[in-house]
Amino acid sequence: MTENIVKYPPRGRTRAVKRFLGQFLRDRGAQVGLVCLVFFLIVAAMPNMLVGPLQTAINATGDFLAPPSGQHLLGTDEVGRDVLNLIVHGARISLTIALLATVISLVVGSTVGMASGYFGGWVDTWLMRITDFFFVMPSFVLALIITPVVLEVMGRSGYILGFRLSLFVIITVIGMTSWSFVARIVRSQTLSIKERTFIDRARVVGSSNLSIMVRHILPNLVPQIAANGALVVAGAIYIETSLSFLGLGDPLQPSWGTLLSLAQRAGAASAGAWWYLGAPGVCALMVSLSFVLIGNALDDTFNPRRRAIP
Amino acid sequence: MRDSSDILRLENLQVHFPIQGGLFDRMLGRPCGAVRAVDGLDLNVGRGEIVALVGESGSGKSTVGRVITKLSQPTGGRLLFEGRDMTSQRSSSALRSYRHHVQMIFQDAYQALNPRHTTFDIVAEPLRSLRLVDNDAQLSERVSEALAAAGLNPPGDFFARFPHELSGGQRQRVVIAGALAVKPELIVADEPVSMLDVSIRAQILQVLVDLRDRHNMALLFITHDLPLAWLIADRIAVLYLGKLVEIGSADDITFKPRHPYTVALLNATPQIGGAARPGVPALQGEVPSAARLPNGCRFHPRCPLAFDRCKVEEPPAIEVGPHHMSACWLAER
Amino acid sequence: MTNSFPDKEPLLRVDGLSVDYGLKGDPLRAIDGVSFELRTGEAVALVGESGSGKTTTAMAIAGLLSPNARVSGGQVHYRGQRLPIDDDAAMRPHRWSETSVVFQGAMNALNPVHRITKQIAEPCILKLGMTRGEATARAIELLELVGIPADRGVAYPHELSGGMRQRVMIAMALACRPSIIVGDEPTTALDVITQAQILKLLRDLRSQLNLALILITHDLSVVAESCDRVMIMYSGRVVEDGTVAEIFAEPKHPYTKLLIASIPNPANGKKMIRPIPGDPPNLVNRPSGCAFHPRCPSTMSVCTTEVPRLGRFGHGRVACHLHPPLQENMVTVHA
Numbered sequence: 001m002t003e004n005i006v007k008y009p010p011r012g013r014t015r016a017v018k019r020f021l022g023q024f025l026r027d028r029g030a031q032v033g034l035v036c037l038v039f040f041l042i043v044a045a046m047p048n049m050l051v052g053p054l055q056t057a058i059n060a061t062g063d064f065l066a067p068p069s070g071q072h073l074l075g076t077d078e079v080g081r082d083v084l085n086l087i088v089h090g091a092r093i094s095l096t097i098a099l100l101a102t103v104i105s106l107v108v109g110s111t112v113g114m115a116s117g118y119f120g121g122w123v124d125t126w127l128m129r130i131t132d133f134f135f136v137m138p139s140f141v142l143a144l145i146i147t148p149v150v151l152e153v154m155g156r157s158g159y160i161l162g163f164r165l166s167l168f169v170i171i172t173v174i175g176m177t178s179w180s181f182v183a184r185i186v187r188s189q190t191l192s193i194k195e196r197t198f199i200d201r202a203r204v205v206g207s208s209n210l211s212i213m214v215r216h217i218l219p220n221l222v223p224q225i226a227a228n229g230a231l232v233v234a235g236a237i238y239i240e241t242s243l244s245f246l247g248l249g250d251p252l253q254p255s256w257g258t259l260l261s262l263a264q265r266a267g268a269a270s271a272g273a274w275w276y277l278g279a280p281g282v283c284a285l286m287v288s289l290s291f292v293l294i295g296n297a298l299d300d301t302f303n304p305r306r307r308a309i310p
Numbered sequence: 311m312r313d314s315s316d317i318l319r320l321e322n323l324q325v326h327f328p329i330q331g332g333l334f335d336r337m338l339g340r341p342c343g344a345v346r347a348v349d350g351l352d353l354n355v356g357r358g359e360i361v362a363l364v365g366e367s368g369s370g371k372s373t374v375g376r377v378i379t380k381l382s383q384p385t386g387g388r389l390l391f392e393g394r395d396m397t398s399q400r401s402s403s404a405l406r407s408y409r410h411h412v413q414m415i416f417q418d419a420y421q422a423l424n425p426r427h428t429t430f431d432i433v434a435e436p437l438r439s440l441r442l443v444d445n446d447a448q449l450s451e452r453v454s455e456a457l458a459a460a461g462l463n464p465p466g467d468f469f470a471r472f473p474h475e476l477s478g479g480q481r482q483r484v485v486i487a488g489a490l491a492v493k494p495e496l497i498v499a500d501e502p503v504s505m506l507d508v509s510i511r512a513q514i515l516q517v518l519v520d521l522r523d524r525h526n527m528a529l530l531f532i533t534h535d536l537p538l539a540w541l542i543a544d545r546i547a548v549l550y551l552g553k554l555v556e557i558g559s560a561d562d563i564t565f566k567p568r569h570p571y572t573v574a575l576l577n578a579t580p581q582i583g584g585a586a587r588p589g590v591p592a593l594q595g596e597v598p599s600a601a602r603l604p605n606g607c608r609f610h611p612r613c614p615l616a617f618d619r620c621k622v623e624e625p626p627a628i629e630v631g632p633h634h635m636s637a638c639w640l641a642e643r
Numbered sequence: 644m645t646n647s648f649p650d651k652e653p654l655l656r657v658d659g660l661s662v663d664y665g666l667k668g669d670p671l672r673a674i675d676g677v678s679f680e681l682r683t684g685e686a687v688a689l690v691g692e693s694g695s696g697k698t699t700t701a702m703a704i705a706g707l708l709s710p711n712a713r714v715s716g717g718q719v720h721y722r723g724q725r726l727p728i729d730d731d732a733a734m735r736p737h738r739w740s741e742t743s744v745v746f747q748g749a750m751n752a753l754n755p756v757h758r759i760t761k762q763i764a765e766p767c768i769l770k771l772g773m774t775r776g777e778a779t780a781r782a783i784e785l786l787e788l789v790g791i792p793a794d795r796g797v798a799y800p801h802e803l804s805g806g807m808r809q810r811v812m813i814a815m816a817l818a819c820r821p822s823i824i825v826g827d828e829p830t831t832a833l834d835v836i837t838q839a840q841i842l843k844l845l846r847d848l849r850s851q852l853n854l855a856l857i858l859i860t861h862d863l864s865v866v867a868e869s870c871d872r873v874m875i876m877y878s879g880r881v882v883e884d885g886t887v888a889e890i891f892a893e894p895k896h897p898y899t900k901l902l903i904a905s906i907p908n909p910a911n912g913k914k915m916i917r918p919i920p921g922d923p924p925n926l927v928n929r930p931s932g933c934a935f936h937p938r939c940p941s942t943m944s945v946c947t948t949e950v951p952r953l954g955r956f957g958h959g960r961v962a963c964h965l966h967p968p969l970q971e972n973m974v975t976v977h978a
Contacts, residue, residue: 509905516918596807
């Protein structure tokens with residue numbers, strides 16, 4: 001054992017990653033979260049293999065608003081489409097939107113928040129004014145203005161990687177409207193971490209500002225970022241729902257959000273069609289929850305004080 | 311003789327922090343005065359010398375340490391390292407070479423260590439950021455060497471440990487090892503033992519004294535404890551409200567103090583087997599705020615020996631013996 | 644509170660006091676069989692490093708143990724009457740009225756949004772049943788007693804210096820006229836000159852009010868000028884107990900000797916650093932036998948296996964195999 005530690009490779013990346021993964025995968029929450037997420041990723045990856053091609057009003061196979069049965073495991077919608085089929089096809093759009101929007105939001109938010117808190121002074125003042133602007137600007141309004149304009153300019157029908165262009169517009173809009181929340185939290189945390197003596201020590205031993213931010217501040221921000229990332233995922237799914245509801249989504253490529261709004265418009269709640277509302281809702285909830293679990297597990301793993309000491 | 315071998319010189323060093331006034335003052339751009347944390351300090355540290363900077367809280371002693379380690383920027387005066395003016399040096403290359411020579415040890419080792427870094431990474435950080443090693447083997451060797459010099463043996467046992475897995479004494483040794491790793495010529499130690507258990511203090515002091523003896527490292531030892539200063543230092547400088555009141559050899563300051571404040575500090579220090587010492591009566595009151603300094607000698611409102619001149623004229627540093635200065639009008643005679 | 648032997652009965656008698664931390668699983672023994680007596684007006688110092696159990700001992704006596712601590716053995720008698728220290732509810736009337744505590748961090752122990760008179764008056768209202776007016780008068784009286792001018796009573800804690808705040812803490816401790824004051828490192832955060840002022844205040848108050856003092860400290864040098872007796876604690880046990888003069892002139896336990904030697908003392912003119920090797924033990928893996936044996940310069944084989952008993956030695960007590968008790972009677976006082 002001692003022998004092993006002596007040879008502990010300096011900043012041994014592979015070893016550190018291995019150790020990290022080992023710790024991470026031992027966490028019960030991480031296991032549940034990962035299983036759940038992987039399940040949805042598989043579903044999103046091969047919808048056609050699982051439930052056949054996307055059903056439309058034309059090739060719908062069932063009755064109107066039929067409850068779950070052997071043939072339609074999750075019932076049907078108001079035009080007779082199989083809800084399971086729609087959910088599985090919607091997973092890809094919803095996950096793509098949620099993940100990419102969250103990545104944009106976290107990267108922009110953390111960078112702005114950290115720079116603002118660390119440098120202070122006029123950098124802080126300006127970055128925070130910009131953040132405030134995005135903070136008070138309702139994402140809806142912004143999305144409502146940006147989306148049609150961009151769609152008009154770039155055309156509605158372009159495809160990138162098999163997704164329609166409007167999807168990326170929505171992703172960007174969601175990302176750009178949710179980062180300010182992350183930036184504020186990261187900034188306040190950075191302000192308190194910056195006052196800790198180990199930051200002074202890092203400066204005395206010659207670390208550059210960038211290295212202090214990346215090696216000292218960022219790891220201590222992981223719990224906040226991870227926890228908020230989970231919230232942003234949930235928020236992104238929700239905003240996507242609203243945008244779809246207003247007709248800015250893509251009716252030809254249903255997402256869980258579009259399904260929810262369709263269900264509401266079809267009066268699923270009053271008609272007692274719980275499967276129609278429930279199925280996309282539960283899916284969105286499970287994805288959000290799995291991110292929360294993974295976020296918590298990441299926090300536990302990154303925080304050495306919470307690790308079980310062998 | 312001392313001049314030629316001085317490694318660090320502070321000349322008339324000043325650190326004034328502006329006071330944030332109320333909203334009204336700020337809107338009118340009105341200055342609200344300043345806290346004069348350090349107010350005209352002259353101090354030199356020789357190569358391989360241990361100088362103790364002694365003062366109460368609010369005396370500005372920690373600020374001096376922060377200026378020397380370039381964590382704070384002075385508002386006046388000069389900071390000379392090996393004759394080079396480092397006062398307003400901000401370029402990263404100059405700072406890097408400066409930090410190669412000047413390192414710091416902190417009071418609270420628990421706070422000074424990033425809880426998410428291992429001992430190895432903590433000690434390796436200066437070597438990496440100052441680019442002092444070429445490869446990993448060299449890095450491991452330097453880290454081991456530093457840990458061993460700080461008394462953590464065998465070093466390999468500590469590489470993978472996190473700060474919370476170490477005892478208080480071990481944590482302070484890790485901080486020391488981090489400072490040692492670059493083989494500096496001057497270490498600023500800000501109250502390095504005051505947070506430690508009594509039985510551990512002597513161990514840490516021993517490490518510091520060994521560094522000087524073996525590597526001729528200079529040490530600026532910041533403390534509030536005069537007996538401790540006497541134990542470790544060659545010279546003692548006593549600071550009151552941002553200004554030196556007395557400086558001299560450790561023995562002179564301890565046994566032949568010439569400034570009433572030094573005498574008061576010595577009298578206030580509890581001692582084993584020492585009954586109440588005769589002489590100057592105990593000091594009354596507390597250190598005034600550095601934002602409103604008294605006129606004349608800044609010690610006169612509390613000084614039991616103050617006379618009229620002290621209230622109007624600030625005494626200069628007066629030579630009272632070989633390398634022994636006291637800033638007191640009484641020392642004139 | 645009838646007492647048949649008012650002169651022989653000490654003010655406070657602690658017999659075999661043990662405290663465990665952690666209610667579930669493996670409890671950690673924080674203090675183990677601590678016994679001592681305190682007489683009226685006497686000042687005893689509890690000296691030890693972090694984890695030695697000095698604070699736990701004092702807090703158990705004052706009935707202020709944290710919720711995860713449990714008294715697992717021993718008794719405490721106050722003026723001959725047994726204190727229910729192991730019963731939280733029954734202890735409530737005794738808390739702060741017989742024994743009160745001056746805490747270390749005055750800034751944390753004071754409420755920042757209340758004026759100091761109000762904070763000092765609070766225990767008078769709650770414990771002594773005074774009206775607001777009476778309590779305020781008492782608070783001002785107490786402030787003057789600890790050397791704070793009455794007109795400063797309207798100040799908030801942040802407007803006072805560290806020394807002043809510590810005086811306020813002392814005034815609060817005196818509010819219910821206790822006969823024992825516990826000082827939990829009352830001067831550790833203060834500067835030397837302020838420390839000397841506070842120690843002098845405590846000395847004056849003791850003689851003025853005939854108070855007994857339990858001073859918790861890690862700093863032996865503070866003890867020399869402000870206490871009558873010293874109890875050295877190590878890893879939850881008392882290792883030596885004696886008068887200040889005895890302990891400093893002729894320490895018996897190797898740990899005491901090393902502690903005294905590690906204090907820089909210009910008076911003896913020797914610039915020598917004598918480190919005590921090793922680290923203080925933690926509660927989880929306490930060494931077998933005498934807890935000090937891994938760090939002791941004169942360990943014998945018996946030290947690693949047998950816990951030395953705290954026996955009478957000279958005028959004091961010592962727990963060390965180098966100094967076996969002279970006669971076989973333990974120091975526990977027969978009730």
